[in-house]
Amino acid sequence: MTSAAVQLAALAEGPPDPELLRIRDLIYQVAGIFHPDNKLRLLQDRCGRRMKERDVKTLREYLQCLTIQPSRQAELMALLNEITIGETSFFRNQPQLDALRQIVLPKMLEVKAKLPYRRFRVWSAGCSTGEEPYTLGMMLLEDANTRLKDWTTEILATDLNERSLAHAKTALYGSYSTRNLSAYYRQKYFSAVGEQLQVLPVARTSTSFNRLNLCDDARMTFMKGMDVIFCCNVLIYFDLASKRRVIQHFYNNLLPHGYLFLGHSESLYGVSDDFRLVHLPGTTAYVKAERTRGESRKV
């Protein structure tokens, strides 16, 4: 489509429906995930699927399902599921990965260079079927002979769902999960198994999978010494109190100046002031800010 045609197509859609904007604001307020104007059509599609399911005809009625009806909590969860469905894939958020590799990693290695243990730990919290931790593993392998030479890299991948973890451990993926994979990574780190692709052992060795409930305070206390935490599209399902507890754990689990990466368009606004929002090229992250009183806060 030519750019002029794109413009005309945008005009044909007309201004955003005010009810849709209210749903957008509700989702941001409750789940912390924002749909900018250019993603509103996607949100409308997702709402449309739920409306069909619920036999609801208008967005106004559907907004009521999300706000007034007794089943509103369950409906919100169902909508969030629709929103995040199919999100998981290798190299899902390239600007985030580039920022980790080009800016965050060199900075952290410099800070840690003088420490006796040369270890770089990344935690993929809510790793689902494993695409995210394996992506991180491959990316870090790319630096294994250069800036990560003589460093031990560990990727801890956790999820609540046993079936997802079992899938992750097989390291076998179909075309949907591998749709963003470049020829370079496909060739270097995958082998074909029937119609699927399997991650080669070289890209699996640094990753360990474990079942973990992020709300399990006792076990969360043991996830110490992290340099970077990835927690994408997971917190959106938690209520505010649980979110605050998890974020507090993340804060305590991260090393000083550690980084927390959330999903695309996901925010901690109104959840925690302990992290400092930073802008990196085309993405954002949260940096563990020093507390003035020095001590880590109890959860």
Next chain:
Amino acid sequence: MTTTAATRETLLKRLDGLHQIPTIPAVLTPLLHYLQKPVEQLDVQKTTDMIAQDKSLAAQCLQMANSPLFGHWQKVDSLREAVIALGFQRLRDIAMSCGVLNLLPKDCGGINPVAFWEHSLGCALVCRHFALKISFADPSKAYLSGLLHDLGIIVNLWVLPLEFAAAFELAKAEGIPLHEAEERVLGFTHCESGRLLAERWDLPPDLVEVVSLHHTPQKSPTQSALVALVGISDLLCRLRGLNYGYVEEREVSIGEQPGVSVLAQHCPNLRSFDWARLTFELDSYMDEVHTLVHSVYRT
């Protein structure tokens, strides 16, 4: 921003001696003067006739008027319709945008003029959006300021094309802000050269300040909110993909920028501002600006 006396002298000489130095396009001065009048004294036909004098400006205005970026969602086929649909103020914004951006030299010495259009127009729109969000008194002035803030780049392109191209190449190669590269290569930045042109054009003092201090809003003698607002918007554009066609490889903590504390003196709601949401909101501008500029530039 320290300019050696000798370099500054050279710059001034070249600026004085060069006949093709940008002047405000002939059609714009009377048009903008006319559109400053109270709305009740304005006439649709007269406005249309004034713009129609410049065929290329008229075509560009029509393209812009058809973009959702300017808040209109029905196709307009004539300038007259555009004036009626968008109102005089929006049309002034559009005419000014086209007029200023057409000042770029035909040959930008390997630098893509589309990228400059995108940055200036994007910054103008972001300034207006940000101004509305923080209840800044004059969103229209914010738009104009965003549009003009990098006037100095136009000057550099005309007056010192080779030296500026070298600065631009350095900025691109090292992923550093353009003004830092200019400082290293030229000994001064577009803020300084922009101020010379802004003064020559006899722009109002607040706009001169925007042009000369948007990278150092803390130095504004009046602690101008407008300068700070433009500085922050400019930074957000550069971090989110509207950066003259290259990426600044760095991490920025928006909340800790000097401009934020300046602006917070004027806009108290900035103290607990949701920077993440603003950032996500701007993402939709980036695509639209890209589409619009490409279609306008071809007319």
